[in-house]
Amino acid sequence: MKGGAAGGGYAQVIPMEDINLHFTGDFQAISAANNLLAALLDNHIYQGNALNIDPRRITWRRVMDMNDRQLRFITDGLGGHVNGVPREDGFDITVASEVMAVFCLSASLSDMKARLGRIIVGYTYDEKPVTAADLHAEGAMTALLKDALKPNLVQTLEGTPAFVHGGPFANIAHGCNSLMATRMALKLSEYAITEAGFGADLGAEKFLNIKCRIGGLRPSAAVIVASIRALKHHGGAAKADLGNENLEALEKGLPNLLQHVENTTKVYGLPSVVAINVFPTDTEAELRLVEDRCKALGVNVAVSEVWARGGEGGKALAEEVVRLCEQPGNFSFSYDTESPIMEKLNTIAARIYHADGVQLADNAARQIRQLENLGFGNLPICMAKTQYSFSDDPKKLGAPRNFTITVRNIKVSAGAGFLVALTGDMMTMPGLPKVPAAEKIDVDENGKIIGLF
DSSP: OOOOSSEETTEEEESHHHHHTTTTSHHHHHHHHHHHHHHHHHHHHHTTOTTOEEEEEEOOOEEESSOOGGGSSEEESOSSGGGOOOEEEOEEEGGGSHHHHHHHHOSSHHHHHHHHHHOEEEEETTSOEEETTTTTOHHHHHHHHTTTTSOOEEEETTOOEEEOOOOOOTTTSOOBOOHHHHHHHHHHOSOOOOOBOSSTTTHHHHIIIIIHHHHTOOOSOEEEEEOHHHHHHHTTOOGGGTTSOOHHHHHHHHHHHHHHHHIIIIISOOOEEEEEEOOTTOOHHHHHHHHHHHHTTTOEEEEEOHHHHGGGGGHHHHHHHHHHHTSOOOOOOSSOTTSOHHHHHHHHHHHTSOOSOEEEOHHHHHHHHHHHHTTOTTSOEEEEOOSSOSSSOTTOOSSOOSOOEEEEEEEEETTTTEEEEEETTOOSSOOOOSSOGGGGOEEOTTSOEEOOO
C-alpha cells in the first residue's frame, strides 16, 4: 500500500506537503519536455513528414502527473486537415516517461542533452528508428530541464540533510533517485543512504543492475525494510486483522522476506540487515520469530521505531549499517548485459523472482528480434511488474513457485540506456481507486493543506 514520498511521524522530510505535491516543479518540467517532443513529432508529420515516419509505429506518448485511465488509449488529430494527422495515441503517467529515466540517470547537463537526443520516438515506413535528435528536439528539451536537474536539498524534522530528486516508480520504471543527487551525497557525507522503491525484486534489482551499472556505483550494504503487518498479509491474514497477533500467518508470509534477504546476500553479495518498521500492535513473539528466521540466514534484524521516536528510534539500525559497511562485500550484478535479451529476461525471472521462466506474447518475440537487429541487445532490462508479488500476478503473495512471467511488450529506452519489458497486466497510466485520496485533501482559511495523509 503506497504512502507519500516524505515519510511520516517523526521520520519525515520537510516540507512534506510541498514534496508530495508540486515541490520545486521537477515533475512539471519533465512533463513539459516530454510533451514538447510529442508536439514536435506530430508537427513534423503534419508539415510534410520529411523523415518518412509511419504514424502507426509511433512509440512516444504524452504524459501527465495524474492517474487517469480514460487517457490510456485515445484517438487524436481529428476534426479536419488543420488539426493534424489522425492516429491512435495515449498518455502515460509522468513517472513512466523516458524523460524521467534520462533525468535520473544523467551524469551532467551535457550528458542529459545527449541522452535526450537518443530517445526513439517511432519508426519509419522502412522500419528505421527515429530519434529526438532527428527532430532537433534535444536542445529545447534540455532548456526546459536545466534548472530541474539541480538536486533538491531538504531536511528531516531533526535537521539531517537529504536530497529528494526525481521519481521514477519502480513498478513501471527503474525506481531510483537521480544519479547526480546520489553522487553529490557521496561527496558530502561519510555515509549516503538511498532508497530503491517498492519491493526489492523491483527497486533493488533495478538500482543494482541499472543505476549502479550506469553510474559506476558499488554499494557497501543493503537495508531490507519490512513490517510484521505486511508479512502477515503475505501469509493470508485479512487487512482488518493485521493488528492481531497471528504467528501462523506470519510464518506463512516470512518466505517473502527471506527471499528478498537471499537475493541481496547471495545473488548480489551484499552484507544486509532487515529493518522492521514497528507498529504498536506488533508482539514480542512476532518480532522474535522474524529475528530467528533471519538469523538462520546469517542476517541480523534491527527494530526501527523512527516513526514514533525519530532518529533515536533508528540508532540500533544505524549502528548495524555502519558495522556492515566495514564488512568485506562481494557485490556483483545478477546478469551479464552482453547476454541475449531472452537470456537476461529468464535470468531475472529465475534468480530474483524464482519463476520457472518467461513466456513471450507474439509481438514481444518480434520486438526482441527487431531490437537485437538494431543493436540494442546489450542493454540492461527494466521490468515493469506488479509491486504486490514476486510474480506478475498481484494475487500470488508470499514466495510463490511454479509460475512463469508473461512479457507482453518490450521496447527500448535508448536515451535512458535500458530495455523496458511490460509484464502481466502492468499499465504505464494507472487509474484512480474507488475513493481517490483527492476527495480528502483541502486547504483551510490560512492556506494550510490538510488531509494529504
